[in-house]
Amino acid sequence: MGKKGIKIVTIGGGSSYTPEFVEGLIKRHKELPVRELWLVDIEKGKEKLEIVGNLAKRMVKKAGLPITIYTTFDRKEALKDADFVTTQMRVGLLEARIKDERIPLKHGMIGQETNGAGGLFKALRTIPVLLEIAEQMHELCPNAWLINFTNPAGIVTEAVMKYSQHKKIIGVCNVPINTKMTIATLLDVPPDQLTITFAGLNHMSYGLDVHVNGESRLNDVIDLVTDPNHEVTMKNIIPLPWEKAFMKALGCIPSPYHRYYYKTNEILQKELEEFKQGKTRAEVVKQLEDELFELYKDPDLDIKPPQLEKRGGAYYSDAACNLISSIYNDKGDVQTLNTRNEGAITNLPNDTVVEVNCVVTKQGPIPLAIGELPYSINGLIQQIKSFELVAIEAAVTGSYEQALLALCINPLITSDVKAKDILDEMLEAHKTDLPQFQ
C-alpha cells in the first residue's frame, strides 16, 4: 500500500452510484485513509463524469478530508500503482440494458439483466473490457485488488480468474448485505449478531441457515419472509410474494432474484405489460438516472442526495467499503463474496466462482466450507452454472454457436427457435460493443 494513504481507482467513475461510494469512503476515512480517488470513464461519458467528479470534490471538501479526486479518460495513468480498483461500468450504457430487456420480451421471453438473456449480452460486452483492465493491472498495479461490481458479477469474475494473469479479483453484490439487513430488521436483532450462511452463485445464492448468537432462527425467518405483511425484495425486482408452503418445503432463504426461476410465469406476464408500456426496469432506471444527474449538477449539493436510494443500490457502498477496509486492515471478518470455490460447495468444481461467506484478510477472501448443497436447490444452481460457463466461453471466443447454446440452456429462454431469433437480433443491436463477434 502507498505509504501516505490508499489510492483507489473506479472504472465507470461517472456512474450515478459514485456519490454513494464517496460517502462510504468519507465515513470510514479514519480506518481507510484514502489519499487519491481516480474516477475513470470513457469519452462518451464525459458529461456525467464531470458532474459526478465535481459532486465528489464538493463532498470531500465539505468533509474536510485530504482525499484528492481525479477524473480522467486515461485508464492506464489512473491504474499506475493503484491499491484498489473498483469496476462499476456499463458497456453500452443504459441504452444497451434497454435492448437487453426489450428484445427478448419482444419474442415473449424474459430479458433478465444478469442471469437471463440480458445477462448473457451484458457478459459478452463486459468480459473483453474487464480482461483488458485486468491485464493492465497485471502490468501497472500487480498487487492491487480488482473489486468487481459490474454485472453479471459472478460470470465476469470467473472470466477474469480463468483468462487473465491478474488473479486478484473479487466479485461483489449488494444482495447478501441487503438480505442480512432486511432479516435483521425482521428479527429485530442487531446485524452483527446475525449470521446467514449464504451459498450459491451471484443473484442465485440461498441463505441455507440463519443464526443469531449461535442459534438457528431459520424457521422464524421463513415465517417472516412469507408473511404477506412484509415485502422482502429489492428495488429492482418485482415484489411478488412467495408461496408459504413452497418456502417451508425449500427450507432456506432464496434471493430476490430467485423469483425469476420459481415465478417465471408471473414475472413474464408483468414484464410483458411493462414492455408494452415502455416501462421496463431499464427504462425506469434511465429516467431515474436522468433525474439524479440533474440533482448532481446543483453546485450547492455537497452530500449524497437521498433520492439515490430509489435506484436500487442499497448498501452497495457498504459492500464495497467494508471489503476494501477488511483487506487493508487485515480484519478477518466474514463477508459474502464471489470468489473461487476451492471445495466450499462440494457440488461445484474447485475452480469455479461461487458466492459464499468468506473470511477477508490481507490475503483476500477465503471461503468458509459449506459442504454439499441440499439436493433440492442443487439442480437450479447447476443449471445456472452451466449457463455461466457457456456464456464465458462465448464471450472469450466470440463463438456464435456458444452464444446460441447459452441462450438455449438458460431456463428463462424456453425455445431453441426463438433463442436463435433473439440472438440474431441482439447481436445486430449490440454489434458495436461486441467486436469479438465480428
Next chain:
Amino acid sequence: MGKKGIKIVTIGGGSSYTPEFVEGLIKRHKELPVRELWLVDIEKGKEKLEIVGNLAKRMVKKAGLPITIYTTFDRKEALKDADFVTTQMRVGLLEARIKDERIPLKHGMIGQETNGAGGLFKALRTIPVLLEIAEQMHELCPNAWLINFTNPAGIVTEAVMKYSQHKKIIGVCNVPINTKMTIATLLDVPPDQLTITFAGLNHMSYGLDVHVNGESRLNDVIDLVTDPNHEVTMKNIIPLPWEKAFMKALGCIPSPYHRYYYKTNEILQKELEEFKQGKTRAEVVKQLEDELFELYKDPDLDIKPPQLEKRGGAYYSDAACNLISSIYNDKGDVQTLNTRNEGAITNLPNDTVVEVNCVVTKQGPIPLAIGELPYSINGLIQQIKSFELVAIEAAVTGSYEQALLALCINPLITSDVKAKDILDEMLEAHKTDLPQFQ
C-alpha cells in the same frame, strides 16, 4: 435359474404391450428357454388380463413352444421362485394418465407423463406398489432380477434401490434402442456396428458420441437429425424439428424427450390445443388401446397385430428380451440401462440411478465409465436429478411439502403459486391411489 427353463413374471400382464413381449420370447426361445410366463394384474383389470392371456396362449400354441402362460391376481403365488420379474403396470390405469396430463394443462403447464408434473404423480402412485413388489421378491424369489419398465423408470428404479432390501432391479426404456435403430438407418449401417455413448437420466440421456467401427460419426449424425427431411422422434413425442445451429452447438444427440425442455414454449402451445380438443396424448393412447383390445379379442388372432406399433413402444420387447437373455446367458454385451451410477458419470453421486451403457452379465449391469458430462448439458441433468430426488422423498414419505417442492423445482412448472393449485387438484383427483398422502 430353474433347471427346466426360465420362469418369468410380468406385473401388469394385462397391458396392451404384452403380445409384443410374448413375441420377443417366442423369437428367442432357443437362447431363452422360457418355461412359464405369469401374467399378473389386479382384479380391476380382469377383462384385459383375460383377453391378453388368451392371445398369448394362442401365440405360444401357434409357435409350438413348451411355454405355459398363467394369468392370476395372486402376485405372491406368481413370484414364488421366479427367475425374472418384469413390471409394466400403470397404477390408476390410463384414466390416471389423462388426469396427469389434463390437470396441469388446465393451469397452463405441461403435464409430461415422465419427468414433469404427470411424472411426479405417476411416481407417487407407483413407488409404494413397486416397493411392495420388491419386498415380496426379497422373500419369494431373492435371486430374481426385477426388470422395471414402469415409468418414470429412472425414479422408480432409484426408489427401489434405496428403499428396498431387494437390490436386483434394472430400469429399462426403449428410447436408447429406438435412437440407435433410427441412427443406424440414417447412417445406413448395421445396428451392431454402431455404438452410441448414452449418458444421463431416463428420458433425459444424451448420445455423447456415435461410433461406427471405432470411428466417430457424431457430426454426420447431427447433420442428419437436423435435416428437415428426416423426422427423428418417437410416437409419443410431438415431432418438432430441432434448430440446427443449436444442435451443432450442443454437440451431442438429445433424447426425443428433450424437446420438453429446449422447446417448452412450442410444446406447451401444441399441448394446450390438444387439451382444448380433448386429444392429449393420454386420450389418444386410450383410444388406441381400446382399438387394440378389440383386435386382441379376435379368437383367430395368434400373432402380435401390426397395429400395436402405433402405440409408441417400438423395440420395447427387444429391450426387455435382450436384457433377460444377456443376464441368463452371461453374454457380456453392452446395453443402455438405468442402474446405480458408481462413478460412471462423475458429476452425479455414486448411489443415484443413471441411464448409461452397461456390460450385462449374470452379475447384472455394470456401467461403463463416462467421466465428466459436458458442462453444457450438466445443468439440465442436475436439475432433473434434483426433481427426481425430491419426488422419491415425497413418494416414500407422503409429504405434502416435498410434493410441492418437487413441482416447484421442475423446469416445466413455472410458478410456485400455480404449483400449489395443481398439487391440490391432483392430490384430490388421484387420492384413491395415493394412500401415503392421506
Next chain:
Amino acid sequence: MGKKGIKIVTIGGGSSYTPEFVEGLIKRHKELPVRELWLVDIEKGKEKLEIVGNLAKRMVKKAGLPITIYTTFDRKEALKDADFVTTQMRVGLLEARIKDERIPLKHGMIGQETNGAGGLFKALRTIPVLLEIAEQMHELCPNAWLINFTNPAGIVTEAVMKYSQHKKIIGVCNVPINTKMTIATLLDVPPDQLTITFAGLNHMSYGLDVHVNGESRLNDVIDLVTDPNHEVTMKNIIPLPWEKAFMKALGCIPSPYHRYYYKTNEILQKELEEFKQGKTRAEVVKQLEDELFELYKDPDLDIKPPQLEKRGGAYYSDAACNLISSIYNDKGDVQTLNTRNEGAITNLPNDTVVEVNCVVTKQGPIPLAIGELPYSINGLIQQIKSFELVAIEAAVTGSYEQALLALCINPLITSDVKAKDILDEMLEAHKTDLPQFQ
C-alpha cells in the same frame, strides 16, 4: 451459558497438565468469567486428583478470583448443565502408554503413540469411554461443547461425531499453535501477523503456506526450518533435522510428527536404543510426571511450576482457552482445529474429521476452504486416513480382524506377520481396558 459465569468440566482432571489450564483460565478471567471448574477423574487416580485439585485451589485463591474448584469421581454430577467439557484423560494411565511403545519395539516396530500401533491401542481404549461421555453430555448438558484433547485426537473426535448423538465436539492439539509460535520467532514477527494455512489430519497436518501481512513467506520459512542452527520440533519428538533439498521439494511445512513417516528408518534406530535402555518417551514422561507431582504437593506452590514446560504441552492451555473464549465470546477468529471436513479438503470425504483452519464463533468451528491438497502430500494423508477409519471401526465393533487390518495398513508396521504378533500381545496386555474385545 449459565447466567452467572461459565461452568467447565475437565475429564481426566488429575492430569499433570491441569495447572497449565487453570493458569490459562485465570489469565483470561475478564473475557472468560469461569464460575466453576470441575475436575473429574477415576478412583484409581484419586491421589493425583487431590494433589492437582489442591494446587488449582491455591492458584485461584492467589489470583483472587471467584472460581470454585470441584474434584469428583461422579462424572454425571459434574456434567449437569456444563457449558464446556474438556477431555484430557488417559485410559490405562501412563503404564498403558509404556506398553503402547514398548511392545511394538520389542517386535522391531515403532509404537508411535498417536498415529502408529500405540495410537491404535490408545484409540481402542479411549473411544468407548469418550462415546459414553458424549452420550451423557447429550442427556445432561446437550448445548455444551466437548473440547477433546485426548489422543489420538482426530480419530477420537471422528468416532464421537459418527457414533454419538452429541455432535458438538472439537478436537484440539497444540502442534499447530506451537508451530505458529516457533515460526513467528524464526521470522521475528508478532504471531498475530502470521497466518499458516494448515491442512491435513491431526499430527499429520502440513503448513501449505505462510503469510505475513498478506504476503507469502513460505520459502523463507523452509530455509529457516532446515537451517541446522535451528531445532524445530516439539518436546515429545526426536529432533532429527530435515533434509533441506527434500523440504524444498515438498514445498510446505511438515508437522514434527511427520518425522515418523519421512525418517522412519532413523526414528526406529533411535527408539530401539531407547527401548534397550528403558528410556522410551513414555518412560521418560512417567519420570517427569512423578517429579511434577512431587512439586505440586508443595502447599506453598500457588502458581504453575516452570518445570511443567519440559512435559511437551507448550501452548496446550492457550489452545484450549482460546477456543473456549472464541466460542463464548462469538469472536470469529481463526484457529486450527479438528472438525468435520465439509469439502474444506477436496480430496477427503465431507463427513471425515480433518485438521484445518476454522472460523470460531458461537456456532462452533467452520473450516476455511483449502481446495485440493498438493498431490505430493495427498498420498500419506490418505493412507493415515485409511488407518484412522479402520481403527474407528475396530474400536466401535471390537473386531479382531479390523484391529489387525488397522495395524497392517499403518505405514509404521511393515509386516502382516509381525502385526499379528504385536496385536495378540497388546490385546492381552491391555485387556482390562478393552472390554469390547472380550
Next chain:
Amino acid sequence: MGKKGIKIVTIGGGSSYTPEFVEGLIKRHKELPVRELWLVDIEKGKEKLEIVGNLAKRMVKKAGLPITIYTTFDRKEALKDADFVTTQMRVGLLEARIKDERIPLKHGMIGQETNGAGGLFKALRTIPVLLEIAEQMHELCPNAWLINFTNPAGIVTEAVMKYSQHKKIIGVCNVPINTKMTIATLLDVPPDQLTITFAGLNHMSYGLDVHVNGESRLNDVIDLVTDPNHEVTMKNIIPLPWEKAFMKALGCIPSPYHRYYYKTNEILQKELEEFKQGKTRAEVVKQLEDELFELYKDPDLDIKPPQLEKRGGAYYSDAACNLISSIYNDKGDVQTLNTRNEGAITNLPNDTVVEVNCVVTKQGPIPLAIGELPYSINGLIQQIKSFELVAIEAAVTGSYEQALLALCINPLITSDVKAKDILDEMLEAHKTDLPQFQ
C-alpha cells in the same frame, strides 16, 4: 487397418520375450491376420535383435504363415503406417535394472523395479523415450494403438497420455491375467466363467470380488490363497505366504506385488541376503536371459523354448495378443488394462491412469465403473498414485527436487537423508540414460 493384414511394430524387439509374442500371433493368425512384424531395437542390442529375429523367422516359417519379419534400427521406417505398436524395451538394458536394485539395497532400502526406487529410475529413463515414440506415431501412424508393456507400465502410460499428442496408448501387464488363471485353477473352474473385479494401479491392483457364473466366490478364494499348501505368486516376486487373518480382514485379493508393502520387513531381509550373494532378481534374470539367448541361437530351434516360462512373463503373450485382437475384431470383451480413469474409481482423478476391467472394442478400452474403493485399501493406492505423479513430473522436467521428492514419499524408502544418498548415486550411475537431468 491395412487392407491386406495387420502391421505390428515391436519396440525393443530384441527382448527375450519376443518368441512368446510371436507364438501368440501364430496361434491367433486366423482371427488376427498379421502381415508384417517389425522388430525394432537400438544398435547396442544388435546381436540380440538378430538372434531373436532369426528365431522369429524360423517360427513363422515352421507355421507356414504369410507373416514377414523385419528387424531394424530405423524406428521411423518401422512406424510408418503401423496398425499396432508394442513397447517392451528396457532403456539401459538389464545392467540398468541391476543398478536399480543394488544401489538402494546398498543403502538398506528395497529397490523394487516398478513402484519403488528402481521403478522411479526406470520411469526416468523410459518416459522421454516413450514420449519420442508417441510423437513419431502421431506423425507416422496416428491411428495406431500403442500397447505399452514397458514398466513401470502405469506411470509410463500416464506420462504419454498427459504429455504426448498421441493419446491412443494402453498399458498392459500380465499380473491380472496370471491372477485370473491361478484362481481359476484353485477354484477348478474354466477361466471364461470367472470374473475378477480388478481395481487399482499397475502392480497395485486388488481383486475386489470374484464371481463365477454371477455368484461371488470371494471368501473361497481368500481361503485358498492363504492356504499354506498353495503358492500364489509370480516368478519375479518372493513367494512369502500371506497372514490368513490379515487377508480375511482385507476382504479382497491383493496383487503379488503387494507383498512389498504389507511385508516390507521380510522382503527387505530376503533382498539384503540376495544382495550380499550377488543374486538380486535382476542378476538372476540376467543369467536366465543369457541362457535363453544361447538357446535362441540354435538354428534348429523353431518354436518358443519351454525354458522361457521361468523368466516370469507367463501369459504376457496372451495379454498382448488378446488386446490386439479385441481391438482389431471389435470384440467387446472385458480385459484388465491401464487406461484413463474417467470416474471408474471414484477416489482418483478422472485424468489419471488406473488398472481396471475395460470393455475393449475398436474404440479402445472403456473402463467399467467400480465406484468407491474400500477405505482400507484406498490409502495405499493413493500413496502410490502420489508417487507416480511426482515421478512423472520428475521424468518430464528433469527436476532433481522432484526426483528426490518421489523417493521420499515412496513407502519403500524410509529416510529423507538416505533418499538423497540413493538419488545422487543413481543419477550418477544412470547418467548416460538420463539426458534430462544434465
